Amino acid sequence: MPRHDQPAWRESMRVRFDFNNAMSAAVGAQGLDDREISRLDASIRQAHATLARRRRAGELEWMDLARATDVVREILDFVESIDGRFENFVVLGIGGSALGNTALSTALNAPYHNLLTLTQRGGKPRLFVHDNVDPDQFRGFLRVIDPEKTLFNVITKSGGTSETMAQYLIVRQLLIEQLGDRHREHIVATTDPKSGELRRIVDDEGYRSFPIPPGVGGRFSVLSTVGLLSAAATGIDIDALLAGARYADEICGEPDVWRNPAAMNATIHYLGYGAGRTLSVMMPYGQALKDVADWYCQLWAESLGKRVNLDGEVVYNGPTPIKALGVTDQHSQVQLYTEGRFDKIVNVIAVRDFRETVTIPAGFPPSAGVNFLGGHTLNELMSVEREGTIVALTEAGRPNVTFELPEVNPFTVGQLLVLLEMQTAYVGELFRINTYDQPGVEAGKIAAFALMGRRGYEARRDEIRRRRRTDPAYII
Amino acid sequence: MPRHDQPAWRESMRVRFDFNNAMSAAVGAQGLDDREISRLDASIRQAHATLARRRRAGELEWMDLARATDVVREILDFVESIDGRFENFVVLGIGGSALGNTALSTALNAPYHNLLTLTQRGGKPRLFVHDNVDPDQFRGFLRVIDPEKTLFNVITKSGGTSETMAQYLIVRQLLIEQLGDRHREHIVATTDPKSGELRRIVDDEGYRSFPIPPGVGGRFSVLSTVGLLSAAATGIDIDALLAGARYADEICGEPDVWRNPAAMNATIHYLGYGAGRTLSVMMPYGQALKDVADWYCQLWAESLGKRVNLDGEVVYNGPTPIKALGVTDQHSQVQLYTEGRFDKIVNVIAVRDFRETVTIPAGFPPSAGVNFLGGHTLNELMSVEREGTIVALTEAGRPNVTFELPEVNPFTVGQLLVLLEMQTAYVGELFRINTYDQPGVEAGKIAAFALMGRRGYEARRDEIRRRRRTDPAYII
Numbered sequence: 002m003p004r005h006d007q008p009a010w011r012e013s014m015r016v017r018f019d020f021n022n023a024m025s026a027a028v029g030a031q032g033l034d035d036r037e038i039s040r041l042d043a044s045i046r047q048a049h050a051t052l053a054r055r056r057r058a059g060e061l062e063w064m065d066l067a068r069a070t071d072v073v074r075e076i077l078d079f080v081e082s083i084d085g086r087f088e089n090f091v092v093l094g095i096g097g098s099a100l101g102n103t104a105l106s107t108a109l110n111a112p113y114h115n116l117l118t119l120t121q122r123g124g125k126p127r128l129f130v131h132d133n134v135d136p137d138q139f140r141g142f143l144r145v146i147d148p149e150k151t152l153f154n155v156i157t158k159s160g161g162t163s164e165t166m167a168q169y170l171i172v173r174q175l176l177i178e179q180l181g182d183r184h185r186e187h188i189v190a191t192t193d194p195k196s197g198e199l200r201r202i203v204d205d206e207g208y209r210s211f212p213i214p215p216g217v218g219g220r221f222s223v224l225s226t227v228g229l230l231s232a233a234a235t236g237i238d239i240d241a242l243l244a245g246a247r248y249a250d251e252i253c254g255e256p257d258v259w260r261n262p263a264a265m266n267a268t269i270h271y272l273g274y275g276a277g278r279t280l281s282v283m284m285p286y287g288q289a290l291k292d293v294a295d296w297y298c299q300l301w302a303e304s305l306g307k308r309v310n311l312d313g314e315v316v317y318n319g320p321t322p323i324k325a326l327g328v329t330d331q332h333s334q335v336q337l338y339t340e341g342r343f344d345k346i347v348n349v350i351a352v353r354d355f356r357e358t359v360t361i362p363a364g365f366p367p368s369a370g371v372n373f374l375g376g377h378t379l380n381e382l383m384s385v386e387r388e389g390t391i392v393a394l395t396e397a398g399r400p401n402v403t404f405e406l407p408e409v410n411p412f413t414v415g416q417l418l419v420l421l422e423m424q425t426a427y428v429g430e431l432f433r434i435n436t437y438d439q440p441g442v443e444a445g446k447i448a449a450f451a452l453m454g455r456r457g458y459e460a461r462r463d464e465i466r467r468r469r470r471t472d473p474a475y476i477i
Numbered sequence: 478m479p480r481h482d483q484p485a486w487r488e489s490m491r492v493r494f495d496f497n498n499a500m501s502a503a504v505g506a507q508g509l510d511d512r513e514i515s516r517l518d519a520s521i522r523q524a525h526a527t528l529a530r531r532r533r534a535g536e537l538e539w540m541d542l543a544r545a546t547d548v549v550r551e552i553l554d555f556v557e558s559i560d561g562r563f564e565n566f567v568v569l570g571i572g573g574s575a576l577g578n579t580a581l582s583t584a585l586n587a588p589y590h591n592l593l594t595l596t597q598r599g600g601k602p603r604l605f606v607h608d609n610v611d612p613d614q615f616r617g618f619l620r621v622i623d624p625e626k627t628l629f630n631v632i633t634k635s636g637g638t639s640e641t642m643a644q645y646l647i648v649r650q651l652l653i654e655q656l657g658d659r660h661r662e663h664i665v666a667t668t669d670p671k672s673g674e675l676r677r678i679v680d681d682e683g684y685r686s687f688p689i690p691p692g693v694g695g696r697f698s699v700l701s702t703v704g705l706l707s708a709a710a711t712g713i714d715i716d717a718l719l720a721g722a723r724y725a726d727e728i729c730g731e732p733d734v735w736r737n738p739a740a741m742n743a744t745i746h747y748l749g750y751g752a753g754r755t756l757s758v759m760m761p762y763g764q765a766l767k768d769v770a771d772w773y774c775q776l777w778a779e780s781l782g783k784r785v786n787l788d789g790e791v792v793y794n795g796p797t798p799i800k801a802l803g804v805t806d807q808h809s810q811v812q813l814y815t816e817g818r819f820d821k822i823v824n825v826i827a828v829r830d831f832r833e834t835v836t837i838p839a840g841f842p843p844s845a846g847v848n849f850l851g852g853h854t855l856n857e858l859m860s861v862e863r864e865g866t867i868v869a870l871t872e873a874g875r876p877n878v879t880f881e882l883p884e885v886n887p888f889t890v891g892q893l894l895v896l897l898e899m900q901t902a903y904v905g906e907l908f909r910i911n912t913y914d915q916p917g918v919e920a921g922k923i924a925a926f927a928l929m930g931r932r933g934y935e936a937r938r939d940e941i942r943r944r945r946r947t948d949p950a951y952i953i
Contacts, residue, residue, distance in 0.1 A: 021951040112617030116591065121620065133805045134862070135764040136855040137885075139831040141588030144597060165802060166847040167837045167858055174838040180663025198846040205844075219808070262953040278816060280756075280797060288611040299809035306813025319817020321756060323799060328640060329609045331921055332572025332695070333775035337782025339917040341795020343757060357790040361643045362650040368681075370674040371642045373931040379612040381929065382643055388608070389925030396920065409613075419947055444872065445807055447888040449865030453857065455849040464867055475497040477738040 005244035005412050016249070016261035016416045019403040021348070022395045023269045029398050031278070031343050038258060038268055041431075045264050048430035049256045062214045063221035063422065067246035072226060073239055076211070079189075080233045087152040088119065090126040090234045092155035093168040094227075096299060097219020098191075099132035101228040101418075104296040106130075108289045108414045109237045125236040126152070134164045139171070148172075148179050148187065152234075156191040156227055158213045160199030163449065169199075191226050218437050220300045221405070223418055238411045245415025252416075253423045263420050266348075266402060267427030270320065273346050273400065279320050282338065285350035286327035286387040288419075289409045293350070294324035297421055304425045307434040308441070318432050328386040335390055339397040347394055347401040350417070351387055354408045355380055481720035492725070492892045494738035495879045498871045499822070505874050507754070507819050514734060514744055517907075521740050524906030525732045538690045539697035539898065543722035543891070548702060549715055552687070555665075556709045563628040564595065566602040566710045569644040570703075572631035572775060573695020574667075575608035577704040580772040582606075584765045584890045587711045601712040602628070610640045615647070622789075624648075624655050624663065628710075632667040632703055634689045636675030639925065645675075666745050682783045696776045700893055714887045721891025728892075729899045738930050739896050742824075742878060743903030746796060749822050749876065755796050758814065761802035761826035762863040765885045766893075769826070770800035773897055780901045782917070783910040794908050803863040811866055815873040820868050823870055823877040826893070827863055830884045831856055 004010045025032035056064050092102050106128050111117060115127040129142065153172050157165045168189075176184035185208055192199040194212035203210045211226035222228065224246055233239045255261040258268055270281055281301060283294040306319035325334050327349070339343060361373040361382070374382070394401045404420070406413040429436030451462035482487045501508035501647035530541050568578050584603050589595060591603040605618065629648050631642045644742045645664075652660035661684055665947060668675040670688035698704065700722055709715045731737040734744055746757055759770040782795035801810050803825070814821060839852035850858070870877045880896070882889040905912030927938035 017952055019947070019952045021947050022949060026948075027946055042496075043604050094828040095805060099805075100809065111620075112614045113621045116621040122758060133764050133802070134855045134858050136762040136791060136831045136833045136835040136859065138588045139835050139855055144587075145589045146591040161846060162808075163850060163858065164808075164862075167850050167855060170838050170841060170847065170850060171835060171855075173841075198844050202841075202844050203845075225701055259950075260953060275576035279820065288609050288614040302810050302813035302817075306817035317818055318814065319813045321799070321813060321817065321820070323797070326609070329571060329575075331918065332608075332638075332640075333576065334778050336915045337778035337795045337797060338915040339920060340784040340793065341778075341782035341797065342753065342793055344797070355612045357612045359612040359615050359647065362646050365649075365678075368678050370637060370677075371646065373926070373929060374639060374643050374646060377929060379610045379615055379643060379647075381927075382610050382639065383612065385925045385928035386640075386921070388928050389921040389923075392945070393917070393921035397917070415614040423773075439812045441812040441869070441873070442807065444815060445811055445862070445865040447865075448868040449858075449861045450849070452861035452864050453849065453853060468872075469868070470503050471495070471497050472502075474735075475500060476493055476495045477736060477741060 003240065003244070003420055005241045005381045011248055011412075014245075014407050015252075016413055016420060017405045018420070019405065020265060020269060021404050022391065023400045024427045027395050028400050030151050031195050031276075031398050031400050033131065033269065033272055035334075037272060041268055041272065042258060042334060044431060045268060045427070046256050048427050049264065051430055052426055060216065061426075062216035063218070064250065066214070066217065066224040067243040067419070073229070073243065075250050076229050076233050077227065077238065079209070079230075083152065083234070085124055087126045087380060088150040089146045089152070090128050090231055091146070091153045092128070092130040092153055092156060092231050093153055093165050093172065094130070095132040095162060095164045096343065097222050098156035098158075098162075098165065098227055099130050100292070100296040101223025102128075102231045103130045104292040105228055105232045105237060105242070105414070106235060107292040109232070109411055110235055112288065114235070121237055124317070128231060128235050130231075131168060134167060140307070143175070148176055151337060152187055152189060153295065154189050154191060154230060155199065157199055158193050158197065158219065160192055160197035160202070166198065189230070196394060212232065220303050221422060221437075224415070226281045241411035242415040243411035248412070249416040249419035249423070253420070263423035267424045267431060268347060269400070269402060270424075271431040274320050277346055278346050278400065280345040281320050282323045282325055282345050282347045283350070284325040284327050284330065284347055286383060287350065287352040287355070287409060288326070290350050290352070291326050293414070294326070295416065298322040298324050300421060300425050303439050303442075304429055305432060306441070310433045311435060312433070316434070318434055327390065328383060331386060331390055335393070338399060339393050343399070345399065347399065349387065349391060349401060349403040351403050351405040352409055353405055355383075356408070380406050479716065479720070481717050487888075489725055490721075490883050490886070491728075492889055493881045494742065494896070495744060495881065496741060498867065498876050499876045502581050504876050507752075507874050507876050509745065509748055513748060517744055517748065520735060520907060521734045521744060521903070522732050524730070524809070524903050525740065527906055533651040536692065537902075538692035539694070542690070542693065542727065543719040543726065543895070548703070549719065552702065552705050552709050552715065554947050555685070555706075559628065559710070561600055563602045564626040565622045565628070566604050566707055567622070567627055567629045568604070568606040568632060568707050569629055569641050569648065570606070571608040571638060571640045573704055574632035574638075574641065574801050575606050575632075576768070576772040576775050577656060577699025578604075578707045579606045581699065581704055581708045581713060581718075581890070582711060583768040584885060585887055586706070586711050588822070590711070590766065593867065599712055602710060604707055604711050606707075610643060615644070620934055628663055628704060630665050630666060630667060631675065633675055634673065634695065636668055636673035636678070639922075642674065665706070667706060696779050697898060697913075699772065700891070711882050717887035719747060721888035722895045725890070725892040725895035727900070729896070739899035740903050740942060742778050743900045743907060745876070745878060746822060746900075747904055747907040750795040750796050754820055754822050754876065756799055757796050758799045758801055758822040758823045759826070760801040760803050760806065760823055763826065763828040763831070763885060766826050766828070767802050769890070769893065774798040774800050776897060776901050779915050779918075780905055780912045781908060783909065784917070786909045787911060788909070792910070794910055794917055804859060807862060807866055807888040811869070814875060815869050817873070821875065823875065825863065825867060825877060827879050827880040827881040828885055829881060831859075832884070
């Protein structure tokens with residue numbers, strides 16, 4: 002039995018959510034009291050029930066991704082079949098088809114993964130996640146990889162993502178030039194199982210492909226084939242990752258807000274939003290979790306930033322997520338967090354035990370001013386700095402909460418991702434908005450199509466040209 | 478004569494500031510009109526005069542960094558003296574002693590610099606900027622560098638930065654173990670010329686060192702020895718960088734807000750702040766400028782996030798900076814920017830000409846839906862997506878401004894950095910706060926000292942322990 006199936010081990014690896022410093026007892030006027038939270042009890046229970054009902058109705062497929070063990074099998078078989086064949090695994094994707102991949106790799110692969118030797122990487126490929134269409138970056142990228150030793154994973158559910166499809170077209174030609182017919186072995190597609198441009202291409206070209214469940218939107222897809230394939234290919238234990246995800250799902254099965262961390266943090270953010278705390282800072286103390294913050298920013302922004310609510314009323318709703326990194330950003334953002342506007346809730350992610358212990362050498366005669374560090378460890382330094390920041394924020398009356406991971410491993414990371422997804426789903430219900438669409442992205446996309454000269458968008462192009470104001474008096 | 482001294486070339490490389498979409502003619506109610514701006518004219522002129530006066534009085538040394546040509550000479554001589562000796566250049570620093578270094582490298586070194594071969598890098602070292610004390614990352618780092626081939630640049634003006642000094646102590650011991658007495662050749666310090674712990678150590682140990690002008694604070698130090706040494710060591714033309722900085726200084730010599738881009742964007746942000754647009758998004762369209770956004774976030778947050786104003790009144794002032802990246806974050810943040818609260822001003826950085834042109838292959842029979850891309854370039858795609866986003870933001874009534882760089886080169890990057898610094902200085906004057914201190918960072922630092930058991934902080938430690946509330950009812 003793998004350890005992640007043992008109850009005692011699971012309990013020891015439970016991510017804890019500490020919201021002491023979101024309460025008025027700790028931060029005064031900017032904090033909540035028990036009654037405020039309990040007053041929301043009915044709404045939370047209703048949100049909980051709505052999510053459960055929609056899940057049963059098959060409308061929230063993302064909530065069941067961690068149960069798709071057949072997908073895991075299929076991915077692991079594929080990864081085994083390519084074992085040792087590729088030096089580079091390249092994701093061509095953007096937004097929800099990139100952020101989760103990066104987050105998992107930064108969290109769970111070794112630091113500086115791409116700079117390690119093949120042996121140091123245990124024979125696993127380097128990972129590149131290409132989520133921009135910068136020509137300099139793209140050309141530069143081609144200098145550091147050998148296409149012959151590279152597998153490209155094209156990820157787009159609709160197949161209509163211009164950025165990704167442009168990259169694909171360039172890569173395809175490059176592969177054909179270098180490898181002829183064998184080029185198809187270097188492309189694997191992750192897309193809708195039935196519809197869309199990329200699916201059509203897959204069928205015509207005969208690429209290996211993995212399906213994205215049609216009901217799963219990009220920002221909730223990290224635990225689908227979207228995120229799992231690159232994770233498994235680079236050596237991450239995706240079984241344990243999904244076990245952690247299922248554990249968090251179990252924890253979030255609790256309808257009582259006082260026992261459900263995701264529901265509680267949703268409540269803290271929802272009530273905070275109403276009181277002007279419209280910014281949600283995600284600040285992991287640990288380099289490995291840096292890109293989880295980036296992933297969270299998409300999840301929070303696209304899910305909750307909505308012009309209309311479910312009744313069609315214009316609400317311009319939208320808390321703004323902000324990524325930060327401890328201890329680094331203590332020397333960049335914490336000045337503002339402690340002294341600026343009372344518009345933030347700071348989410349700290351703490352790591353109790355790092356894998357390594359690094360001792361700071363004891364004693365160095367010439368400098369009394371640094372000797373207090375000697376004999377301590379970087380681990381202690383990280384920890385006291387985190388505590389120091391929390392104390393400073395709290396004393397300055399700034400609400401903050403802490404997710405504590407016992408350690409960073411696939412099980413705890415899987416948990417954390419689901420807790421944050423569930424939290425987002427709860428807040429979406431409380432705000433009474435559609436958490437799962439992104440109509441605001443369309444406008445820019447259509448404008449880009451029009452300016453690119455795509456057929457069918459001529460009228461829009463003319464309109465944009467007509468309306469574009471560039472008064473030279475407003476250019477300096 | 479270098480081209481950056483030729484007036485025609487300079488003019489052709491001028492960074493343009495377009496604020497059409499910050500005006501009510503473009504964005505309606507959230508925009509400004511000419512009169513609002515002109516009404517602030519006297520305040521801007523006063524801010525301009527105050528800065529000029531303080532500069533003459535030697536109080537704003539950062540404004541004259543670009544004129545210190547002797548420093549450039551000294552740095553270039555040093556870089557020449559170590560030419561070919563090191564494979565790795567490692568910055569040990571944090572905050573203002575790290576963000577500028579990273580920004581310059583990402584902007585002006587080749588993409589994937591650290592993954593290129595020595596030959597591809599033109600014999601220049603890889604660059605690592607170590608701005609965290611994560612034990613896993615630090616241990617991981619030691620697996621990818623050979624200390625024998627590495628130069629460590631310890632940067633801290635005060636010498637009292639715990640994170641940096643801890644790293645230094647660890648690295649020093651490692652070097653001594655491996656290299657004995659020769660270890661000193663692998664350390665170069667950048668610190669106050671006279672005072673502080675690191676200066677004392679430098680004097681005792683005999684390290685090579687570079688002075689940081691005492692009046693220059695971390696977040697305004699990128700163009701001092703702090704940022705220039707690693708830039709020059711990795712092959713960046715720091716002469717051209719400073720020429721660009723001087724050109725921006727010249728442009729900002731203009732007291733008329735309608736002719737001074739830094740003063741104008743300061744005005745737009747200041748007036749916007751008063752109207753509830755308290756967030757400043759920095760969104761470069763170009764991977765190279767990604768970390769300029771990060772650098773800007775420190776500059777803006779630490780300079781403007783202040784509890785008290787110059788009269789000692791409690792103001793809790795603080796616009797919040799947010800980093801984003803085009804086109805990437807169109808698929809992450811733009812949904813919120815177009816549909817969420819009217820609380821943002823989006824600063825786009827556009828790049829007119831990239832170094833490379835990457836063509837998207839024309840035509841691919843199986844898929845009519847992607848064929849509209851064929852024959853175009855990634856350059857065009859980048860450009861229409863930027864325009865598309867600007868159109869979408871503008872039509873949604875969201876104020877946005879654009880800095881356009883003719884290309885990304887040392888001259889334009891030097892300009893951009895100074896424009897953003899000057900803009901910050903102007904806003905600080907308009908807010909009537911002390912732009913140059915960071916009292917809020919102290920509280921956390923002292924709490925960390927106390928928790929680390931540093932002598933002299935016992936009372937604070939006891940107080941923290943006494944006041945720390947962790948009610949288990951608030952932990953889930």
